[in-house]
Structures are given as C-alpha cells and as structure tokens.
Amino acid sequence: MIELQHLERRYGDAYAVRDLNLKFPEGELTALLGPSGCGKTTTLRMINRLTEPSAGRVLLGGRDTRDLRPEELRRGLGYVIQQIGLFPHLTVAQNVATVPELLGWDRRRTARRVDDLLELVGLDPAVYRAKKPGELSGGQAQRVGVARALAADPPVLLMDEPFGALDPLARDRLQDAFKDIQQRLRKTVVLVTHDIDEALRLGDRIALMHAGTLAQFGTPDDLIHRPASPFVRHFLGEDAVLRQLAGRAAAEFVRPGDPAGLPRIADTLDARSALGVMLREGSDALAVLREGVPLGVLRWDDLRVREAQARKAQA
Amino acid sequence: MSVSGQPGAGVRGAYAPWSVPGGTGTVLVLATLPMLAGTLLPWVLLRPNRLAPGDSLRLPPALVGAGLLLAALPLLTARLFPRLTGLAASLAVVAGFWALGTQTQAAVAGQAPFARASAASGVWLFWLGAGIATYGAGLLTRSRPERWLAWAWGPPVAALFLSGHLNAWSVLIEGRSEGPRWVQELGQHLRLVGEGLGLALLIGVPLAVWASGRERAAGTVLGAANAVQTLPSLALLGLLIAPLSALANAFPALRALGISGIGVAPALTALTLYALLPILRNGVVALRGVPSGTLDAARGMGMTPAQLFWRVRLPLALPVWLSGVRQAAVLLVGVAAVAALIGAGGLGTYIFKGLQSAATDLILLGAVPAALLALGLDAALRGLERLLGRHFGRGP
Ligand SMILES: Nc1ncnc2c1ncn2[C@@H]1O[C@H](COP(=O)(O)OP(=O)(O)OP(=O)(O)O)[C@@H](O)[C@H]1O
Ligand SMILES: [Mg+2]
Numbered sequence: 001m002i003e004l005q006h007l008e009r010r011y012g013d014a015y016a017v018r019d020l021n022l023k024f025p026e027g028e029l030t031a032l033l034g035p036s037g038c039g040k041t042t043t044l045r046m047i048n049r050l051t052e053p054s055a056g057r058v059l060l061g062g063r064d065t066r067d068l069r070p071e072e073l074r075r076g077l078g079y080v081i082q083q084i085g086l087f088p089h090l091t092v093a094q095n096v097a098t099v100p101e102l103l104g105w106d107r108r109r110t111a112r113r114v115d116d117l118l119e120l121v122g123l124d125p126a127v128y129r130a131k132k133p134g135e136l137s138g139g140q141a142q143r144v145g146v147a148r149a150l151a152a153d154p155p156v157l158l159m160d161e162p163f164g165a166l167d168p169l170a171r172d173r174l175q176d177a178f179k180d181i182q183q184r185l186r187k188t189v190v191l192v193t194h195d196i197d198e199a200l201r202l203g204d205r206i207a208l209m210h211a212g213t214l215a216q217f218g219t220p221d222d223l224i225h226r227p228a229s230p231f232v233r234h235f236l237g238e239d240a241v242l243r244q245l246a247g248r249a250a251a252e253f254v255r256p257g258d259p260a261g262l263p264r265i266a267d268t269l270d271a272r273s274a275l276g277v278m279l280r281e282g283s284d285a286l287a288v289l290r291e292g293v294p295l296g297v298l299r300w301d302d303l304r305v306r307e308a309q310a311r312k313a314q315a
Numbered sequence: 316m317s318v319s320g321q322p323g324a325g326v327r328g329a330y331a332p333w334s335v336p337g338g339t340g341t342v343l344v345l346a347t348l349p350m351l352a353g354t355l356l357p358w359v360l361l362r363p364n365r366l367a368p369g370d371s372l373r374l375p376p377a378l379v380g381a382g383l384l385l386a387a388l389p390l391l392t393a394r395l396f397p398r399l400t401g402l403a404a405s406l407a408v409v410a411g412f413w414a415l416g417t418q419t420q421a422a423v424a425g426q427a428p429f430a431r432a433s434a435a436s437g438v439w440l441f442w443l444g445a446g447i448a449t450y451g452a453g454l455l456t457r458s459r460p461e462r463w464l465a466w467a468w469g470p471p472v473a474a475l476f477l478s479g480h481l482n483a484w485s486v487l488i489e490g491r492s493e494g495p496r497w498v499q500e501l502g503q504h505l506r507l508v509g510e511g512l513g514l515a516l517l518i519g520v521p522l523a524v525w526a527s528g529r530e531r532a533a534g535t536v537l538g539a540a541n542a543v544q545t546l547p548s549l550a551l552l553g554l555l556i557a558p559l560s561a562l563a564n565a566f567p568a569l570r571a572l573g574i575s576g577i578g579v580a581p582a583l584t585a586l587t588l589y590a591l592l593p594i595l596r597n598g599v600v601a602l603r604g605v606p607s608g609t610l611d612a613a614r615g616m617g618m619t620p621a622q623l624f625w626r627v628r629l630p631l632a633l634p635v636w637l638s639g640v641r642q643a644a645v646l647l648v649g650v651a652a653v654a655a656l657i658g659a660g661g662l663g664t665y666i667f668k669g670l671q672s673a674a675t676d677l678i679l680l681g682a683v684p685a686a687l688l689a690l691g692l693d694a695a696l697r698g699l700e701r702l703l704g705r706h707f708g709r710g711p
Binding site for chain 1: 606607608609610611612613614615616617618619622627630631
C-alpha cells in the first residue's frame with residue numbers, strides 16, 4: 001500500500017532519514033519504533049509531504065505521491081499527532097467534520113458521520129458534539145483527534161505518538177479502544193512510537209529505526225526471537241518476551257484440562273501477570289475462570305513462546 | 316465594609332445568595348464623601364464675561380439639605396435594597412445636572428448677556444461622587460438584570476440637555492455660539508481618527524500577516540513601529556512638517572492633492588504611524604500564538620494555505636488582534652486632539668483655543684467630547700471583542 005523507496009531527508013549535512021526502504025502492508029498496523037531523534041516523525045511526515053524528501057520517493061497504491069497536490073494527498077491520509085492539535089475555536093463536531101467539509105460533503109451526511117465516529121471512539125455524541133476542546137480531558141481530546149482523522153474514511157492512518165501525552169491508565173484504555181477500532185476497520189496504519197510496549201501491543205509489524213536507517217522490519221515475534229542485530233536485541237531489552245506477554249490476555253493461552261486443585265486466575269488477567277502468579281504459587285499450571293466458571297487450564301509450557309508460535313502456525 | 320458585611324438585608328428569599336463583591340462597600344463610601352463635600356462647596360461661578368474673574372455661589376439651604384440626603388442615598392440603598400442601588404446613584408447624577416441647571420439659570424437672571432455662569436468645584440465633586448456610586452452599583456448588581464439601573468441616568472440627563480434646562484450653563488452657551496462649527500470639528504475629529512485607523516489597518520494587517528511568518532521581518536517591523544511610538548506626538552508632528560513641505564514644494568502635483576507641511580496630511584501620517592504599532596504588535600503576537608500543533612494538524616488534514624489562514628489562524632488570532640485595534644483607536648482620539656496644533660482641526664482646536672485665552676468652557680467643549688469619544692470607542696470595541704471571543708471559544 002505505502003512503499004518507501006530510498007527515502008532520504010537531510011538537514012544541512014546531517015541525515016534525519018537515510019536510504020529508507022520499507023513497505024507498509026495493507027490493512028495492517030505497522031509500528032514505527034525507535035529511540036528519540038532516530039527519524040520516525042520525519043519519516044511519517046514525508047508520507048503526507050508535511051516534510052519533503054531530499055531524495056527517494058513514496059508510493060501510495062503504486063502512485064508517486066509527488067504526482068498529487070499535497071492538499072489532495074493529505075485529505076486521503078488520516079493524521080493524528082501527539083499534541084492532538086484540535087481546533088480550540090471549534091466544537092467537537094466541527095473538529096471532526098473538518099475533512100468532510102474540505103471535501104464538500106453535504107451537511108446531513110457530515111452530521112451523521114460525526115455522530116457515528118464519536119460513537120466509534122466511545123464518546124456519546126449527544127454529550128460531546130457541542131463541547132469545545134477546552135472542556136475535554138486529555139484522553140477524550142485524543143479520542144476526538146482519532147475520530148477527526150477517520151472522518152473521511154481514509155484508507156491510511158498516520159499517527160505520531162497519539163497516546164504519548166496521556167497518563168498510563170488513560171493510555172492503556174485508549175490503546176485497547178484503538179485496537180478494537182482497528183480490528184473492525186482494518187486501516188493501513190503507521191503508528192510512530194518510542195514505547196516498546198505500545199509497539200508490541202498494537203503492532204502487527206514493527207519497523208525499528210536507528211539513526212535514520214531501518215534496523216529491522218518484521219512481526220513482534222521476529223524482532224524478539226530473531227533480532228537482526230545487537231542493536232535490536234539491546235533496544236527491545238532482555239525482558240521483551242515479558243513485555244509481549246503483558247500485551248496479551250491469559251485467555252489466549254488456555255487449553256482444556258482439569259482445573260481441580262490449581263491456583264485460580266480470571267481470564268481477563270494479562271499473560272505476564274499469570275506468569276507472576278505461577279512463580280508466586282510455585283505451580284506450573286493455573287485454572288482460568290471466566291466470571292467464576294472454569295474455562296480451562298493455562299500451562300507454563302504454553303506460555304513459552306515457541307509453543308505458542310507452533311500452535312499459531314498449525315491454526 | 317458595612318455593605319459587604321450585611322448582604323441583602325431587605326431581600327432575603329429570592330436573593331438569599333446575594334453576593335456582594337468584596338470592596339463594593341468601600342467604593343460606595345468613597346462615592347459619598349465627594350458628594351457631601353460637593354454639596355457644601357461653591358456650585359456656580361458667575362463672571363461678568365467669559366474671561367473676567369467672578370463670584371462663587373453656593374447652593375441654597377434647601378438644596379444643600381437635599382444634596383446631603385442624595386449623597387448618603389446610594390450607601391443606604393445598598394444596605395436596605397441592594398437591587399435598587401443603581402437607581403439611587405442615577406438619581407444623584409440626574410440631581411447634579413438638574414441643580415446645575417436651576418442654579419446657573421438663577422445666577423444669570425437679570426445679568427448682562429455676556430455674563431457666564433459656569434460649574435464650580437462643588438458640581439465637579441458631586442458628579443465625581445455620583446459617578447463612583449454608579450460604578451459601585453454596577454459592581455453590586457453585576458450579572459443581574461438590575462445592573463442596567465446604574466445607567467438609568469442616561470435618558471433623564473439627555474432630556475435635561477435637550478429641553479434647554481442647562482442652556483444657562485456657560486459650556487453650552489459657548490457650544491451654542493460655536494454651534495455648527497463645533498459639529499464640524501467633531502466630524503473632523505472622527506474623520507481623522509477613522510482615516511488614520513483605516514490606513515493603519517490597511518497597512519498593518521497585511522504587514523502583520525506577512526511578518527508573523529518571518530522571524531527577522533517581525534523583529535524589524537516591530538522595532539520600527541516601537542520607535543515611532545516612543546516619539547512624543549508633538550515631536551512626530553513637528554518632524555513630519557519638514558519632509559512633507561519639501562515634498563509638496565518639489566512636486567506641485569502633490570500640493571494640488573492637499574499635501575503640505577501643515578494641515579491634514581502630516582496629521583494623518585502621524586495618526587497612521589501611531590496606530591500601526593498596536594495593530595502590528597498584537598497581530599504578530601496573536602498570529603504567532605496559534606499553537607503549532609493546531610497548525611500542523613490543519614496542514615496535515617489537507618488545508619490549503621488560504622484555508623489555513625481563514626479557518627484557523629485568523630479566527631484564533633482575532634480576539635487578541637482586535638484588542639490591539641481598540642488600543643489604536645483610543646490612542647488616536649488623543650493624538651488627533653494634538654493634531655489641531657498643526658492646523659488639522661478637530662476637537663483639539665477648542666482645547667488649544669481655550670488654553671490660549673484661559674477660557675475653561677472652551678477647553679471643556681473640546682476635552683469632554685474627546686474623552687467621551689475615547690470611552691465610547693473603547694466600550695464598543697470591547698463589546699465586539701467579547702462577542703467574538705465567546706464565538707470563538709476563548710472568551711469568558
Ligand atoms: N526542521 C528540522 N531542522 C533540523 N533538524 C531537524 C528538523 N526536524 C528534525 N530534525 C532532526 O532530524 C532528526 C530526526 O528527527 P525526528 O523528529 O524525525 O525524530 P523522532 O524519531 O521523531 O524523535 P522523537 O521520538 O524524539 O520524536 C533529529 O536529529 C532532529 O534533530
Ligand atoms: Mg517524533
């Protein structure tokens with residue numbers, strides 16, 4: 001869908017991005033991960049031409065983006081930024097309606113779309129439609145930011161640290177909400193983040209950048225189990241597996257079995273915490289309950305990722 | 316003090332949560348004192364002609380009694396019927412005008428036609444006190460329907476003027492004898508302010524938009540405008556005389572257009588230059604104050620530069636920018652008064668004429684309308700700002 005070819009951006013003599021080649025698969029979420037200053041934002045902004053490349057090109061659906069007028073290109077790419085950037089003088093509804101209005105949709109259709117989107121991001125339209133951004137919490141404002149980016153139903157969503165300004169609790173909640181939305185909409189998403197947990201949790205794929213170049217591109221499992229360089233291993237950290245488990249529910253690993261006599265956990269618990277319970281209880285199996293009813297058994301062996309992968313491959 | 320300690324004594328119930336802003340009591344006490352003093356001081360100055368020294372006349376005992384009562388009325392009303400404080404203060408204002416009318420009429424009765432009865436210190440003090448009382452009443456009834464009572468004096472005072480009740484007052488005698496010329500000078504004053512402001516907007520708005528995006532340009536433009544502002548208005552007018560008369564001499568065509576060293580051309584130039592700074596400064600500051608994240612988001616959503624300006628930058632900058640325009644307008648009313656010195660006309664003409672001949676009434680004929688003009692412009696533009704601020708979600 002989006003392809004970067006020998007993409008380059010220089011500032012003076014310094015390269016912000018250097019010879020970057022990358023294909024963002026259609027309908028998937030690719031996390032653009034890397035340490036601060038490695039060129040993530042620059043890369044993202046070269047896709048919608050807020051920053052013009054010094055060399056190389058960006059293909060969108062096979063077409064060179066330079067052949068499009070920048071405004072036209074951008075109206076087809078949803079864009080969410082860390083500072084949220086809502087228009088303080090407009091209501092929530094008017095904010096969300098920005099791109100449909102630029103595209104000249106009629107009023108009725110826009111209004112309906114705004115309500116649908118507010119519902120999609122979990123805000124009651126009747127309550128929030130007429131509010132001004134100044135009356136929203138950070139989490140609510142960012143939800144509006146996501147709704148605004150989705151307004152004209154663009155096939156591509158570019159997000160620059162969209163959850164970065166939120167406190168951990170709000171971030172978790174919004175990440176869950178977004179994962180849900182993405183499962184329904186299947187947009188091609190490029191999500192810039194320097195948060196490894198976020199990348200492991202939301203990314204179908206991860207593009208790890210280092211000093212303006214691509215260090216590795218692959219699934220989270222690829223990066224964790226088959227790091228391409230010491231930098232990748234080092235950046236993800238020795239506890240990367242645990243971080244990945246933290247982003248999954250224990251229920252994903254449950255298999256049928258006899259739960260009698262085993263320590264019990266709820267199915268909503270994340271897999272890393274389940275592992276913690278095993279260590280604490282000195283047990284290599286746990287009974288998983290859904291609302292008090294036994295669901296099955298979670299075994300130590302199943303948490304070992306190679307097993308999980310093998311199962312995934314079979315399925 | 317006394318008032319705020321005893322909020323709404325007489326109106327419990329509907330007005331139980333009556334809140335007296337701290338200090339309103341003090342304001343009303345401060346209003347009482349000048350009114351008391353004014354009642355006891357000379358009320359009218361009677362002179363055989365407009366320049367000769369004269370005699371001070373006091374109020375007759377009955378009116379002194381009434382004046383003392385009126386002086387205390389706003390404070391008393393605030394304690395007993397806070398809702399009606401505005402009415403009491405307005406009553407005091409109207410009474411001041413009415414008493415001035417009767418006293419000046421009585422003073423000039425039977426005098427030669429050149430005799431002048433002007434307002435003496437008592438009237439001014441009484442008005443000062445009454446004015447403070449209306450201000451205090453406005454504070455007391457803020458955000459309540461009764462706040463308009465603080466302006467209730469307007470129609471009766473206008474009626475007193477129009478009915479001729481105040482015609483014996485020296486300022487109005489001067490005004491009548493000036494008559495159409497005064498209206499002309501007022502018009503000239505308004506024209507100077509309007510044209511100066513218009514020109515400054517014409518130059519300043521595009522310049523501010525242009526400079527707001529350029530670091531160096533913004534610094535230069537603001538520096539230049541600042542330098543102009545530090546020149547005293549008289550000095551600036553003086554400095555403009557030489558180059559403009561040189562221009563007019565060099566190009567007779569310009570002279571045909573009315574450009575010369577003295578008169579309207581240098582005055583308008585000076586007014587424009589003065590108005591430029593607030594308009595530029597606030598424009599640049601307001602346009603640069605638009606959050607970069609907002610601009611980034613707008614651009615990222617595919618707004619063209621024009622859409623970005625009209626839909627985002629301008630609406631967000633407008634409230635702050637307008638307050639610069641308001642400052643410029645108020646400033647120009649004052650500078651335009653000085654422009655009379657180089658023959659540009661306007662209300663300043665009366666001020667300088669009066670100063671030259673030590674005729675207070677003439678000075679007032681120029682100064683009071685100029686002050687009212689400034690206040691009126693300020694209030695009107697403030698209202699506009701508030702309206703826009705609310706519309707754009709920045710206001711109260
Ligand atoms: N406008 C600019 N002028 C000069 N240098 C710039 C500019 N924008 C970015 N850079 C440089 O390019 C490099 C990459 O910047 P970029 O913003 O893409 O980093 P990032 O990966 O998004 O970092 P972060 O996680 O901190 O946001 C940095 O070294 C930065 O200093
Ligand atoms: Mg960045």
